[in-house]
Amino acid sequence: MDDTIIDEFVETWGAMGSSWGVNASVARVHALLIITEQPWCLDDICSRLQISKGNGSTCLKELRGWGVVRKVLLAGERREFFLCEPDPWQMLFRIVAERKKREFDPVLGSLRATLEKAGKSPGGIALERLKAMEKMLATFDRLASTLLADESQARALLSLLTGKG
Amino acid sequence: MDDTIIDEFVETWGAMGSSWGVNASVARVHALLIITEQPWCLDDICSRLQISKGNGSTCLKELRGWGVVRKVLLAGERREFFLCEPDPWQMLFRIVAERKKREFDPVLGSLRATLEKAGKSPGGIALERLKAMEKMLATFDRLASTLLADESQARALLSLLTGKG
DNA sequence: TGATATGTTCAGAAAAAAATGAACAGAGGT
DNA sequence: ACCTCTGTTCATTTTTTTCTGAACATATCA
Numbered sequence: 013m014d015d016t017i018i019d020e021f022v023e024t025w026g027a028m029g030s031s032w033g034v035n036a037s038v039a040r041v042h043a044l045l046i047i048t049e050q051p052w053c054l055d056d057i058c059s060r061l062q063i064s065k066g067n068g069s070t071c072l073k074e075l076r077g078w079g080v081v082r083k084v085l086l087a088g089e090r091r092e093f094f095l096c097e098p099d100p101w102q103m104l105f106r107i108v109a110e111r112k113k114r115e116f117d118p119v120l121g122s123l124r125a126t127l128e129k130a131g132k133s134p135g136g137i138a139l140e141r142l143k144a145m146e147k148m149l150a151t152f153d154r155l156a157s158t159l160l161a162d163e164s165q166a167r168a169l170l171s172l173l174t175g176k177g
Numbered sequence: 178m179d180d181t182i183i184d185e186f187v188e189t190w191g192a193m194g195s196s197w198g199v200n201a202s203v204a205r206v207h208a209l210l211i212i213t214e215q216p217w218c219l220d221d222i223c224s225r226l227q228i229s230k231g232n233g234s235t236c237l238k239e240l241r242g243w244g245v246v247r248k249v250l251l252a253g254e255r256r257e258f259f260l261c262e263p264d265p266w267q268m269l270f271r272i273v274a275e276r277k278k279r280e281f282d283p284v285l286g287s288l289r290a291t292l293e294k295a296g297k298s299p300g301g302i303a304l305e306r307l308k309a310m311e312k313m314l315a316t317f318d319r320l321a322s323t324l325l326a327d328e329s330q331a332r333a334l335l336s337l338l339t340g341k342g
Numbered sequence: 343t344g345a346t347a348t349g350t351t352c353a354g355a356a357a358a359a360a361a362t363g364a365a366c367a368g369a370g371g372t
Numbered sequence: 373a374c375c376t377c378t379g380t381t382c383a384t385t386t387t388t389t390t391c392t393g394a395a396c397a398t399a400t401c402a
Contacts, residue, residue: 014295014298014299014300014301014302017291017294017295017298017302018301018302020287020290020291021287021288021291024283024284024287024288024291025284028280028284030198031198031279031280032197032198032280033195033196033197033198035389035390036390037390037391046303046306046307046310047291047302047303047306047307048301048302048303049303049306053348054348054349055348063391063392064391064392064393065348065349065350065392065393066349066350066351066352066391066392066393066394067390067391067392069349069350069351070350070351070390070391073350090347090348090399090400090401091347091348091349092348092349098306099309100306100309100310100313101313104313114196115193115196115197118189119189119190119193122185122186122189123186123189125185126182126185126186126189126212129182130179130182133179133182134179135179136179136183136213137179137182137183137212137213138211138212138213138214141211141212141214141263141265142211142212144264144265145211145265148265148266148269151335151336151339152335154339154340155335155338155339158338158339169338170316170317170320171316173320173323173334174316174319174320174323175319200359200360201360202360202361218378219378219379220378228361228362229361229362229363230362230363230378230379230380231361231362231363231364231379231380231381231382232360232361232362234379234380234381235360235361235380235381238380255369255370255371255377255378256377256378256379257378257379343402344401344402345400345401345402346399346400346401346402347398347399347400347401348397348398348399348400349396349397349398349399350395350396350397350398351394351395351396351397352392352393352394352395352396353392353393353394353395354391354392354393354394355390355391355392355393356389356390356391356392357388357389357390357391358387358388358389358390359386359387359388359389360385360386360387360388361384361385361386361387362382362383362384362385362386363382363383363384363385364381364382364383364384365380365381365382365383366379366380366381366382367378367379367380367381368377368378368379368380369376369377369378369379370375370376370377370378371374371375371376371377372373372374372375372376
Protein backbone atom coordinates (compact mmCIF):
# COMPACT_ATOMS: atom_id res chain seq x y z
CA MET A 13 0.00 0.00 0.00
CA ASP A 14 1.75 3.17 -1.09
CA ASP A 15 0.03 5.46 1.36
CA THR A 16 2.36 3.90 3.88
CA ILE A 17 5.36 4.66 1.72
CA ILE A 18 4.23 8.25 1.38
CA ASP A 19 3.64 8.54 5.11
CA GLU A 20 7.10 7.25 5.89
CA PHE A 21 8.70 9.72 3.54
CA VAL A 22 6.62 12.55 4.95
CA GLU A 23 7.59 11.70 8.50
CA THR A 24 11.26 11.30 7.70
CA TRP A 25 11.28 14.66 6.00
CA GLY A 26 9.43 16.22 8.90
CA ALA A 27 11.94 14.89 11.40
CA MET A 28 14.83 16.10 9.29
CA GLY A 29 13.28 19.54 9.07
CA SER A 30 12.95 19.66 12.85
CA SER A 31 16.58 18.88 13.42
CA TRP A 32 17.62 21.67 11.05
CA GLY A 33 15.33 24.29 12.48
CA VAL A 34 12.50 23.96 9.99
CA ASN A 35 8.99 23.58 11.35
CA ALA A 36 7.98 19.93 11.04
CA SER A 37 4.58 20.70 9.53
CA VAL A 38 6.18 22.84 6.87
CA ALA A 39 8.58 20.04 6.01
CA ARG A 40 5.76 17.49 5.96
CA VAL A 41 3.68 19.54 3.56
CA HIS A 42 6.73 19.98 1.37
CA ALA A 43 7.41 16.26 1.46
CA LEU A 44 3.87 15.48 0.38
CA LEU A 45 4.19 17.78 -2.61
CA ILE A 46 7.57 16.30 -3.43
CA ILE A 47 6.68 12.66 -3.38
CA THR A 48 3.34 12.95 -5.19
CA GLU A 49 3.82 15.23 -8.10
CA GLN A 50 0.20 16.19 -8.43
CA PRO A 51 -1.16 19.59 -7.52
CA TRP A 52 -2.82 19.58 -4.10
CA CYS A 53 -5.37 21.96 -2.69
CA LEU A 54 -5.31 23.22 0.88
CA ASP A 55 -8.15 21.07 2.17
CA ASP A 56 -6.74 17.87 0.75
CA ILE A 57 -3.32 18.57 2.18
CA CYS A 58 -4.82 19.22 5.59
CA SER A 59 -6.94 16.11 5.67
CA ARG A 60 -4.11 14.00 4.28
CA LEU A 61 -1.66 15.22 6.92
CA GLN A 62 -4.21 15.65 9.70
CA ILE A 63 -3.49 19.27 10.36
CA SER A 64 -5.82 22.23 10.67
CA LYS A 65 -6.63 24.51 7.78
CA GLY A 66 -4.96 27.42 9.57
CA ASN A 67 -1.76 25.49 10.00
CA GLY A 68 -1.83 24.23 6.41
CA SER A 69 -2.35 27.70 5.07
CA THR A 70 0.60 29.01 7.06
CA CYS A 71 2.86 26.18 5.92
CA LEU A 72 2.06 26.81 2.28
CA LYS A 73 2.69 30.49 2.71
CA GLU A 74 6.08 29.75 4.19
CA LEU A 75 6.99 27.28 1.47
CA ARG A 76 6.11 29.88 -1.13
CA GLY A 77 8.30 32.31 0.78
CA TRP A 78 11.17 29.90 0.34
CA GLY A 79 10.44 29.74 -3.35
CA VAL A 80 9.99 25.98 -3.40
CA VAL A 81 6.21 25.80 -3.83
CA ARG A 82 3.94 27.71 -6.17
CA LYS A 83 0.25 28.15 -6.74
CA VAL A 84 -1.26 26.74 -9.89
CA LEU A 85 -4.67 27.52 -11.34
CA LEU A 86 -6.51 24.48 -12.55
CA ALA A 87 -9.05 24.83 -15.33
CA GLY A 88 -12.58 24.86 -13.96
CA GLU A 89 -11.37 24.81 -10.37
CA ARG A 90 -12.24 27.50 -7.93
CA ARG A 91 -9.78 26.32 -5.35
CA GLU A 92 -6.05 27.10 -5.41
CA PHE A 93 -3.67 24.23 -6.02
CA PHE A 94 -0.06 23.88 -5.08
CA LEU A 95 2.91 22.29 -6.77
CA CYS A 96 6.49 22.05 -5.67
CA GLU A 97 9.55 22.90 -7.68
CA PRO A 98 10.21 19.71 -9.66
CA ASP A 99 14.02 19.79 -9.86
CA PRO A 100 15.72 18.80 -6.60
CA TRP A 101 18.77 20.88 -7.42
CA GLN A 102 16.69 23.98 -7.96
CA MET A 103 14.89 23.24 -4.74
CA LEU A 104 18.14 22.93 -2.85
CA PHE A 105 19.61 26.07 -4.35
CA ARG A 106 16.60 28.12 -3.43
CA ILE A 107 16.66 26.88 0.13
CA VAL A 108 20.38 27.41 0.48
CA ALA A 109 20.21 30.88 -1.04
CA GLU A 110 17.42 31.87 1.27
CA ARG A 111 18.97 30.45 4.41
CA LYS A 112 22.30 32.01 3.57
CA LYS A 113 20.66 35.38 3.27
CA ARG A 114 18.61 34.99 6.43
CA GLU A 115 20.90 33.08 8.72
CA PHE A 116 24.47 33.18 7.54
CA ASP A 117 25.08 36.67 6.20
CA PRO A 118 23.97 38.37 9.41
CA VAL A 119 26.34 36.19 11.44
CA LEU A 120 29.26 37.07 9.21
CA GLY A 121 28.30 40.72 9.50
CA SER A 122 28.12 40.48 13.25
CA LEU A 123 31.46 38.71 13.45
CA ARG A 124 33.04 41.50 11.41
CA ALA A 125 31.50 44.10 13.69
CA THR A 126 32.89 42.23 16.68
CA LEU A 127 36.32 42.14 15.09
CA GLU A 128 36.25 45.83 14.40
CA LYS A 129 35.29 46.72 17.97
CA ALA A 130 37.67 44.19 19.45
CA GLY A 131 40.50 45.57 17.33
CA LYS A 132 40.32 48.74 19.40
CA SER A 133 40.05 47.20 22.86
CA PRO A 134 41.06 43.56 22.61
CA GLY A 135 41.38 42.81 26.33
CA GLY A 136 40.34 39.23 26.99
CA ILE A 137 39.27 38.57 23.42
CA ALA A 138 40.91 36.00 21.17
CA LEU A 139 41.50 38.31 18.24
CA GLU A 140 43.55 35.95 16.13
CA ARG A 141 41.04 33.19 16.52
CA LEU A 142 38.18 35.45 15.54
CA LYS A 143 40.14 36.57 12.49
CA ALA A 144 40.61 32.95 11.49
CA MET A 145 36.89 32.40 11.86
CA GLU A 146 36.11 35.45 9.77
CA LYS A 147 38.44 34.17 7.09
CA MET A 148 36.78 30.78 7.11
CA LEU A 149 33.26 32.19 6.92
CA ALA A 150 34.35 34.58 4.19
CA THR A 151 35.60 31.59 2.22
CA PHE A 152 32.17 30.01 2.48
CA ASP A 153 30.53 33.25 1.61
CA ARG A 154 32.48 33.50 -1.62
CA LEU A 155 32.01 29.85 -2.44
CA ALA A 156 28.26 29.99 -1.91
CA SER A 157 27.91 33.19 -3.88
CA THR A 158 29.81 31.69 -6.77
CA LEU A 159 27.87 28.46 -6.78
CA LEU A 160 24.50 30.14 -6.37
CA ALA A 161 25.21 32.55 -9.19
CA ASP A 162 25.35 29.77 -11.75
CA GLU A 163 23.38 26.73 -10.78
CA SER A 164 24.19 24.48 -13.67
CA GLN A 165 27.86 25.15 -13.20
CA ALA A 166 27.59 24.47 -9.51
CA ARG A 167 25.88 21.19 -10.19
CA ALA A 168 28.56 20.19 -12.65
CA LEU A 169 31.33 21.16 -10.27
CA LEU A 170 29.87 19.24 -7.36
CA SER A 171 29.46 16.15 -9.49
CA LEU A 172 32.97 16.53 -10.82
CA LEU A 173 34.43 16.72 -7.34
CA THR A 174 32.84 13.48 -6.35
CA GLY A 175 33.97 11.75 -9.50
CA LYS A 176 30.55 10.64 -10.64
CA GLY A 177 27.58 11.74 -12.78
CA MET B 178 34.18 47.66 27.62
CA ASP B 179 34.87 44.26 26.17
CA ASP B 180 32.34 42.42 28.27
CA THR B 181 29.81 44.00 25.95
CA ILE B 182 31.68 42.78 22.89
CA ILE B 183 31.77 39.31 24.35
CA ASP B 184 28.08 39.44 25.18
CA GLU B 185 27.17 40.49 21.68
CA PHE B 186 29.16 37.67 20.17
CA VAL B 187 27.65 35.19 22.60
CA GLU B 188 24.12 36.28 21.77
CA THR B 189 24.71 36.28 18.03
CA TRP B 190 26.07 32.79 18.24
CA GLY B 191 23.17 31.68 20.39
CA ALA B 192 20.64 33.05 17.93
CA MET B 193 22.42 31.38 15.04
CA GLY B 194 22.43 28.08 16.90
CA SER B 195 18.69 28.36 17.46
CA SER B 196 17.94 28.88 13.83
CA TRP B 197 19.98 25.81 12.90
CA GLY B 198 18.47 23.52 15.48
CA VAL B 199 21.15 23.87 18.15
CA ASN B 200 20.08 24.70 21.68
CA ALA B 201 20.81 28.36 22.31
CA SER B 202 22.48 27.75 25.67
CA VAL B 203 24.80 25.21 24.11
CA ALA B 204 25.74 27.70 21.42
CA ARG B 205 26.24 30.47 23.97
CA VAL B 206 28.57 28.38 26.10
CA HIS B 207 30.47 27.46 22.97
CA ALA B 208 30.70 31.11 21.95
CA LEU B 209 32.09 32.09 25.33
CA LEU B 210 34.83 29.48 25.07
CA ILE B 211 35.56 30.56 21.51
CA ILE B 212 35.92 34.26 22.06
CA THR B 213 37.91 34.07 25.28
CA GLU B 214 40.54 31.48 24.86
CA GLN B 215 41.00 30.81 28.52
CA PRO B 216 39.91 27.67 30.26
CA TRP B 217 36.62 28.16 32.09
CA CYS B 218 35.18 26.17 34.94
CA LEU B 219 31.51 25.26 35.21
CA ASP B 220 30.63 27.75 37.92
CA ASP B 221 32.25 30.65 36.14
CA ILE B 222 30.51 29.83 32.88
CA CYS B 223 27.16 29.65 34.64
CA SER B 224 27.53 32.91 36.46
CA ARG B 225 28.91 34.64 33.36
CA LEU B 226 26.00 33.48 31.20
CA GLN B 227 23.37 33.54 33.93
CA ILE B 228 22.35 29.95 33.58
CA SER B 229 21.91 27.25 36.20
CA LYS B 230 24.62 24.77 37.05
CA GLY B 231 22.46 21.93 35.78
CA ASN B 232 22.02 23.60 32.45
CA GLY B 233 25.68 24.50 32.16
CA SER B 234 26.73 20.97 32.94
CA THR B 235 24.41 19.61 30.26
CA CYS B 236 25.65 22.10 27.68
CA LEU B 237 29.27 21.21 28.30
CA LYS B 238 28.44 17.54 28.04
CA GLU B 239 26.82 18.12 24.70
CA LEU B 240 29.69 20.22 23.40
CA ARG B 241 32.08 17.47 24.38
CA GLY B 242 29.82 15.06 22.52
CA TRP B 243 30.27 17.14 19.40
CA GLY B 244 34.02 16.99 19.93
CA VAL B 245 34.46 20.76 20.02
CA VAL B 246 35.16 21.22 23.72
CA ARG B 247 37.43 19.31 26.01
CA LYS B 248 38.24 19.11 29.69
CA VAL B 249 41.59 20.33 30.87
CA LEU B 250 43.17 19.71 34.23
CA LEU B 251 44.80 22.76 35.72
CA ALA B 252 47.69 22.31 38.15
CA GLY B 253 46.57 22.74 41.72
CA GLU B 254 42.93 23.01 40.70
CA ARG B 255 40.33 20.65 41.94
CA ARG B 256 37.67 21.91 39.54
CA GLU B 257 37.44 20.85 35.94
CA PHE B 258 38.15 23.43 33.28
CA PHE B 259 37.00 23.55 29.70
CA LEU B 260 38.62 24.70 26.49
CA CYS B 261 37.31 24.71 22.98
CA GLU B 262 39.03 23.42 19.90
CA PRO B 263 41.25 26.31 18.83
CA ASP B 264 41.19 25.88 15.05
CA PRO B 265 37.92 27.03 13.45
CA TRP B 266 38.32 24.61 10.57
CA GLN B 267 38.73 21.70 12.93
CA MET B 268 35.71 22.91 14.82
CA LEU B 269 33.66 23.11 11.66
CA PHE B 270 34.76 19.71 10.42
CA ARG B 271 33.84 18.05 13.66
CA ILE B 272 30.41 19.62 13.70
CA VAL B 273 29.78 18.79 10.07
CA ALA B 274 30.97 15.22 10.50
CA GLU B 275 28.77 14.71 13.49
CA ARG B 276 25.68 16.30 11.99
CA LYS B 277 26.15 14.36 8.80
CA LYS B 278 26.26 11.15 10.76
CA ARG B 279 23.28 12.01 12.94
CA GLU B 280 21.04 13.93 10.60
CA PHE B 281 21.96 13.38 6.99
CA ASP B 282 22.92 9.73 6.68
CA PRO B 283 19.63 8.47 8.13
CA VAL B 284 17.68 10.59 5.67
CA LEU B 285 19.62 9.23 2.73
CA GLY B 286 19.07 5.73 4.07
CA SER B 287 15.37 6.33 4.44
CA LEU B 288 15.11 7.80 0.96
CA ARG B 289 16.79 4.71 -0.45
CA ALA B 290 14.40 2.49 1.45
CA THR B 291 11.49 4.49 0.07
CA LEU B 292 12.86 4.12 -3.43
CA GLU B 293 13.21 0.40 -3.02
CA LYS B 294 9.66 -0.04 -1.79
CA ALA B 295 8.24 2.37 -4.33
CA GLY B 296 10.03 0.54 -7.13
CA LYS B 297 7.70 -2.38 -6.49
CA SER B 298 4.42 -0.49 -6.19
CA PRO B 299 4.93 2.99 -7.54
CA GLY B 300 1.27 4.07 -7.72
CA GLY B 301 1.02 7.76 -7.01
CA ILE B 302 4.70 8.18 -6.20
CA ALA B 303 7.05 10.37 -8.23
CA LEU B 304 9.72 7.74 -8.76
CA GLU B 305 11.89 9.69 -11.16
CA ARG B 306 11.91 12.69 -8.91
CA LEU B 307 12.89 10.62 -5.91
CA LYS B 308 15.66 9.05 -7.92
CA ALA B 309 16.96 12.50 -8.81
CA MET B 310 16.88 13.41 -5.14
CA GLU B 311 18.74 10.27 -4.20
CA LYS B 312 21.37 11.07 -6.79
CA MET B 313 21.76 14.57 -5.47
CA LEU B 314 22.06 13.48 -1.86
CA ALA B 315 24.49 10.75 -2.87
CA THR B 316 26.65 13.41 -4.50
CA PHE B 317 26.76 15.31 -1.24
CA ASP B 318 27.44 12.16 0.65
CA ARG B 319 30.50 11.43 -1.45
CA LEU B 320 31.67 15.00 -1.39
CA ALA B 321 31.38 15.25 2.38
CA SER B 322 33.08 11.92 2.92
CA THR B 323 35.96 12.96 0.71
CA LEU B 324 36.41 16.33 2.32
CA LEU B 325 36.06 15.03 5.85
CA ALA B 326 38.61 12.30 5.23
CA ASP B 327 41.40 14.80 4.67
CA GLU B 328 40.82 18.07 6.37
CA SER B 329 43.86 19.96 5.20
CA GLN B 330 43.11 19.01 1.64
CA ALA B 331 39.51 20.07 2.05
CA ARG B 332 40.59 23.38 3.41
CA ALA B 333 42.94 23.92 0.51
CA LEU B 334 40.33 22.93 -2.01
CA LEU B 335 37.70 25.26 -0.60
CA SER B 336 40.10 28.15 -0.58
CA LEU B 337 41.18 27.33 -4.10
CA LEU B 338 37.60 27.32 -5.34
CA THR B 339 37.02 30.77 -4.00
CA GLY B 340 40.22 32.11 -5.48
CA LYS B 341 41.69 33.34 -2.21
CA GLY B 342 43.87 32.36 0.73
C1' DT C 343 -28.11 40.74 -3.11
C1' DG C 344 -27.67 36.62 -0.56
C1' DA C 345 -25.76 32.07 -0.16
C1' DT C 346 -21.79 29.24 -0.57
C1' DA C 347 -17.01 28.19 -1.16
C1' DT C 348 -12.37 29.26 -0.20
C1' DG C 349 -8.48 31.23 2.19
C1' DT C 350 -6.15 33.97 5.99
C1' DT C 351 -5.36 35.73 10.47
C1' DC C 352 -4.85 35.64 15.14
C1' DA C 353 -6.13 34.88 20.16
C1' DG C 354 -5.97 31.25 22.95
C1' DA C 355 -4.96 26.17 23.78
C1' DA C 356 -1.85 22.50 23.53
C1' DA C 357 2.45 20.51 23.01
C1' DA C 358 7.30 20.51 23.06
C1' DA C 359 11.64 22.16 24.49
C1' DA C 360 14.56 24.08 27.74
C1' DA C 361 15.91 25.53 32.34
C1' DT C 362 15.88 25.21 37.23
C1' DG C 363 17.21 23.53 41.59
C1' DA C 364 17.32 20.00 44.86
C1' DA C 365 18.88 15.39 45.64
C1' DC C 366 22.48 12.47 44.83
C1' DA C 367 27.25 10.63 43.88
C1' DG C 368 32.01 10.76 44.12
C1' DA C 369 36.51 12.69 45.11
C1' DG C 370 39.76 14.90 48.22
C1' DG C 371 41.25 16.46 52.15
C1' DT C 372 41.69 16.33 57.39
C1' DA D 373 35.21 8.42 59.12
C1' DC D 374 33.46 12.80 58.24
C1' DC D 375 33.16 17.11 56.02
C1' DT D 376 33.58 19.98 51.91
C1' DC D 377 33.85 20.75 47.15
C1' DT D 378 32.49 19.61 42.62
C1' DG D 379 29.66 17.82 39.12
C1' DT D 380 25.52 15.15 37.33
C1' DT D 381 20.86 13.75 37.04
C1' DC D 382 16.16 14.24 36.83
C1' DA D 383 11.36 15.63 38.37
C1' DT D 384 9.16 19.79 38.09
C1' DT D 385 8.48 24.46 36.38
C1' DT D 386 8.95 27.82 32.93
C1' DT D 387 9.30 29.36 28.45
C1' DT D 388 8.84 28.92 23.70
C1' DT D 389 6.94 27.05 19.84
C1' DT D 390 3.37 25.17 17.38
C1' DC D 391 -1.40 24.22 16.41
C1' DT D 392 -6.23 24.90 16.44
C1' DG D 393 -10.55 26.82 15.37
C1' DA D 394 -13.47 30.59 15.04
C1' DA D 395 -13.92 35.14 13.08
C1' DC D 396 -13.16 37.58 9.22
C1' DA D 397 -12.25 38.68 4.29
C1' DT D 398 -12.86 37.78 -0.46
C1' DA D 399 -14.55 35.64 -4.45
C1' DT D 400 -18.01 33.23 -7.19
C1' DC D 401 -22.24 32.20 -8.58
C1' DA D 402 -27.44 32.00 -8.68
